[in-house]
Amino acid sequence: MENDYNDKVSRVLNLYQRFMDGEVINKNIEAERLGVSSRTIQRDIGAIRNFLDEEVGKSGVVNSIIYDEKLDGHRLEQIYKMKLSNSEILAICKILLDSRAFTKSEMTGILDRLIECCVPKTSQQLVEKLISNEEFHYVELTHKSEIMDKMWDIGQAIYQSRYLEMDYRRTKDGAVVKRKVKPVAIMFSEYYFYLTAFIDDEAVRADFDVINDAFPTIYRIDRIEDYHVLEEHFKIPYGDRFKEGEFRKRVQFMYGGKLQKVKFKYKGSSVEAVLDRLPTAKILDKGDGVYTISAEVFGKGIDMWLRSQGDMVEVIE
Incomplete structure (x- = not known):
């Protein structure tokens, strides 16, 4: 009886490793090789399927053993990843915290559920530690409105x-x-x-x-x-x-107003920051470290941004 159990464990582990290595397993050929019935191999494959289902909650990866008719055998297929990677969830949490968009109770609830639902259990404690200080010192906005x-x-x-x-x-x-x-x-x-x-x-x-x-x-x-x-x-x-996307490209600080074109000279050290702030901006000319830039913008927010740049910006029109 013990030998039968050991044989089964060996078969299942061997099959699992080969599936993970990308092999295609023909159950009839495998049964003949090991001197067991094809039903035995089918049960072994079923045991591996059950194990993969149980691992989803820990790894966040949905794997399955499927039958591939073209290859006439079973193989491992990664269906999708349910969980976010450590780096992805850390980036999302940092963006949320820096946004200060929610009350402290809302933010805490969102972060807790994000980590619980989207991070593999083996990494949850690490992610919690990485954001714990910033979460503890989180300062909600003065309106304190749950929205x-x-x-x-x-x-x-x-x-x-x-x-x-x-x-x-x-x-x-x-x-x-x-x-x-x-x-x-x-x-x-x-x-x-x-x-x-x-x-x-x-x-x-x-x-x-x-x-x-x-x-x-x-x-x-x-x-x-x-x-x-x-x-x-x-x-x-x-x-x-x-069209939200087109509107987003042209609006600054969410100030209303008309659609207009602005043209200015930029003398600062990072023209990339200007192009990122104004997605419709185009460099018309460059010389001696001075950029002539035009952009199509919506509303009065552009005036606020231009004034904030001080001597680095000279408005032409």
């Missing part, structure tokens, strides 16, 4: 093309105003989540710096004090649909 449920409701309104009615606290004077808008996108920039939306009300839009349906208005989601997703639907023609 995840609000963002989900707004996201549903965007998906279903339903009007959103909201009480919004304006930045410029702190007044709470009512708005009925067509929500088209949720975006993140410089610590905050924003809603981009179109306003139909001409009386409201008359108070804006720019009156043009082609440009959305921008609202900080944490400043939405109350809101209702209405049953009323809106339609935006496909050709006029809001």
Whole structure:
């Protein structure tokens, strides 16, 4: 009996190693080689399948033994990786912490679940230690508003093309105003989540710096004090649909305004930083360490950025 058990262990380990080495196993040939039935080999393969299923939670890699008709045998196939690598999860956690986008309780919950669900158990403790100091000293934003449920409701309104009615606290004077808008996108920039939306009300839009349906208005989601997703639907023609990626390239600091072109000279040490900040930027000329750059931008945020560069930037037009 003990010899039978040892024989089985040896067979299974041998098969497992060969599968891991990329071999294709024909169960009939294997059975004849070892002097056992093909059913025995099939059971051995089943045992390896069960072992691989149990390992998913530890390794995060979904492996399976499949039958390949073309090769007339069984082989190992890596279906996909469920877990993130140590470096991937560390990068994501660092980005989340540096964003300061959530309250401390929200951030702690997100990080805990990310590590629990996305990191192999053997690496979880290491990842926790690598981010523990930064997590402990995490400073939440002054608004201290929990916004995840609000963002989900707004996201549903965007998906279903339903009007959103909201009480919004304006930045410029702190007044709470009512708005009925067509929500088209949720975006993140410089610590905050924003809603981009179109306003139909001409009386409201008359108070804006720019009156043009082609440009959305921008609202900080944490400043939405109350809101209702209405049953009323809106339609935006496909050709006029809001393109988040194109908008993102052109907006700075999420300030509203018109689409414009800016041209300036840059005398700093890192033109790459300028090109990264302004994705639509193009270098028109270069000489003596001075770059002439043009860019297409949306809104007034570009003025803030240009002023922040001091003597390194000279605006041409």
